[in-house]
């Protein structure tokens with residue numbers, strides 16, 4: 001289990017889904033990518049296969065032990081200070097929706113410190129429409145994984161949720177809490193960290209493309 005409560009086995013088994021292609025389509029071919037919170041390399045491995053060199057950062061040594069490609073870096077995102085800057089930085093997995101005070105801005109500041117002037121930061125946030133519609137009992141299949149929502153409460157802009165993920169004989173449970181931002185709030189949040197929201201990558205408006213404002 002990672003410090004943030006993510007089960008390692010779950011993120012090893014979870015299919016990569018649409019994320020690698022979305023990211024690949026938003027960046028130039030074969031660019032170095034900084035991936036923050038890479039987990040067990042679910043997205044990292046696919047980005048490598050698509051031709052990118054990925055510097056993959058995570059605070060969980062247990063997760064990082066499964067990253068087979070790119071350059072793994074064991075670090076807290078908040079204090080990351082690499083000497084290199086990247087044309088593409090990825091902050092996936094709704095880390096930007098953290099409820100920990102100060103952590104969201106620390107994550108975005110790390111993105112800002114590490115992106116080149118003309119580069120992009122790709123952030124996956126919790127969609128407010130998805131959060132509002134989420135109900136206990138919802139079931140989604142992703143390849144061989146069956147995900148059932150066991151708790152979903154949206155109160156005062158905060159989503160309290162839990163899911164049960166089953167593959168074959170193995171079941172993982174995962175609970176999380178997200179601060180949910182409207183589009184307007186999200187634009188304001190990223191602007192405070194020195195970014196412009198350029199566009200959404202997907203119809204669900206989960207994936208935002210950010211560019212650093214002139215420094």
Ligand SMILES: C[S@@+](CC[C@H](N)C(=O)[O-])C[C@H]1O[C@@H](n2cnc3c(N)ncnc32)[C@H](O)[C@@H]1O
Pocket residue numbers: 002003004006011036037038039040041042043057058059060063075076077078092093095
């Ligand atoms: C839900 S998992 C997702 C992993 C990966 N992005 C994926 O989609 O498969 C979130 C990951 O972010 C990492 N993480 C959370 N907070 C972090 C922090 N402050 N610094 C570094 N890693 C962090 C966790 O250790 C975990 O591996």
